[in-house]
Amino acid sequence: MNTIERFNSHIMPSYGRYDLVLQSGNGRTGTDENGKNYVDFGSGIGVNSLGYCDEAWVEAICAQARKLQHTSNYYYTEIQADFAEKLCRMTGYSKMFFGNSGAEANECAIKLARKYSFDKYGKGRHNIITLVNSFHGRTLCTLSATGQDVFHNYFFPFVEGFIYAKANDIEDLRSKIDDSVCAIMFEYIQGEGGVVPLNQDFVDEIFKICKEKDILAIADEVQTGVGRTGTFLAGEQFGVRANITTLAKGLAGGVPIGVCLADEKCCDVLSKGTHGSTFGGNPISCAGGMTVLERLSSGDFLAEVKQKGDYIKEKLLKIPEVEAVDGMGLMLGISLKTKKAPEIVQVALENGLLLLTAKEKLRMLPPLTISYEEIDKGIDILEKLLK
Numbered sequence: 001m002n003t004i005e006r007f008n009s010h011i012m013p014s015y016g017r018y019d020l021v022l023q024s025g026n027g028r029t030g031t032d033e034n035g036k037n038y039v040d041f042g043s044g045i046g047v048n049s050l051g052y053c054d055e056a057w058v059e060a061i062c063a064q065a066r067k068l069q070h071t072s073n074y075y076y077t078e079i080q081a082d083f084a085e086k087l088c089r090m091t092g093y094s095k096m097f098f099g100n101s102g103a104e105a106n107e108c109a110i111k112l113a114r115k116y117s118f119d120k121y122g123k124g125r126h127n128i129i130t131l132v133n134s135f136h137g138r139t140l141c142t143l144s145a146t147g148q149d150v151f152h153n154y155f156f157p158f159v160e161g162f163i164y165a166k167a168n169d170i171e172d173l174r175s176k177i178d179d180s181v182c183a184i185m186f187e188y189i190q191g192e193g194g195v196v197p198l199n200q201d202f203v204d205e206i207f208k209i210c211k212e213k214d215i216l217a218i219a220d221e222v223q224t225g226v227g228r229t230g231t232f233l234a235g236e237q238f239g240v241r242a243n244i245t246t247l248a249k250g251l252a253g254g255v256p257i258g259v260c261l262a263d264e265k266c267c268d269v270l271s272k273g274t275h276g277s278t279f280g281g282n283p284i285s286c287a288g289g290m291t292v293l294e295r296l297s298s299g300d301f302l303a304e305v306k307q308k309g310d311y312i313k314e315k316l317l318k319i320p321e322v323e324a325v326d327g328m329g330l331m332l333g334i335s336l337k338t339k340k341a342p343e344i345v346q347v348a349l350e351n352g353l354l355l356l357t358a359k360e361k362l363r364m365l366p367p368l369t370i371s372y373e374e375i376d377k378g379i380d381i382l383e384k385l386l387k
């Protein structure tokens with residue numbers, strides 16, 4: 001049996017996969033079992049932020065594995081302190097909690113918001129407003145938080161206490177606010193929902209309501225965060241900072257991590273015994289994460305992400321089949337005039353280019369380190385396919 005047959009014999013069929021067995025990677029190029037190369041415009045859904053096997057990142061991970069690979073959260077480690085200190089300094093947050101994925105980071109945010117309200121106002125103020133078309137994860141609670149009916153199936157009963165408001169509709173949002181609401185949770189750009197940005201007025205309104213009513217703002221920056229949009233947090237470009245921000249995906253460059261950042265208002269709510277995770281804060285993940293944070297805070301790295309995003313957008317908009325390009329920095333969603341995105345992703349793969357979809361759009365989340373030469377190479381392949 002070949003790899004795909006063995007895989008399918010023993011692994012649950014919960015994903016729709018492409019017939020591609022990736023065996024190794026170097027920089028922005030992945031290589032399959034047969035030695036064929038692929039320019040990667042997906043980076044494992046925005047995870048390999050520094051590309052494949054970045055030298056400094058590999059070095060940091062290996063050095064940490066040789067030193068201490070794990071310890072329980074009953075003890076302290078220096079690498080966790082280093083990472084948390086740097087991340088809080090870079091984002092302006094007071095404290096953070098370590099998990100292992102975006103869903104876990106969001107679970108933490110939801111628990112934190114409910115406990116903040118419980119501690120201050122008692123029972124009954126537990127509802128969280130999330131947005132229609134959002135995506136917050138695959139655990140039962142984060143599926144419940146996700147504002148898409150398609151995810152609310154099979155696994156009944158779902159978790160209570162989520163109210164869905166229409167994105168970019170201030171009136172609808174206002175109509176959902178009452179004394180039962182403890183938080184508003186949102187993505188600045190809905191990623192899985194089709195790369196749909198919130199508009200400035202709507203974001204301003206969220207923050208206004210939160211301030212008026214002592215409701216916590218929770219920004220799910222699992223996909224938009226860690227430099228993806230050209231600033232470390234996408235919220236910076238809207239001129240706001242939520243009380244809570246969640247990060248995961250690219251934060252440790254390709255090893256599991258998820259964090260929940262909290263500001264001075266709510267950073268001590270999760271008191272002793274109220275939350276935990278065996279693997280949370282794994283030293284190897286923290287070592288990988290330190291490399292990512294150091295790279296992103298060096299020189300003009302983030303400004304270049306923005307410039308590269310603008311460069312890709314400009315090139316894409318010259319392709320006649322391209323209807324529109326949404327997104328910021330290196331998080332881009334492409335609407336096509338006549339062709340179907342999933343079909344293009346399949347043909348692109350056959351032609352040596354890895355792409356993603358988001359709803360009906362093509363989606364690009366290339367490694368933040370992608371070069372202009374690699375961008376040209378990838379767009380050339382796409383352009384030919386779209387002719």
Ligand SMILES: Cc1ncc(COP(=O)(O)O)c(C=O)c1O
Nearest residue numbers: 101102103135136137191222223
């Ligand atoms: C905005 C957002 N939140 C949460 C998640 C869930 O992250 P994870 O798959 O790491 O649990 C995702 C994943 O795509 C996401 O895009």
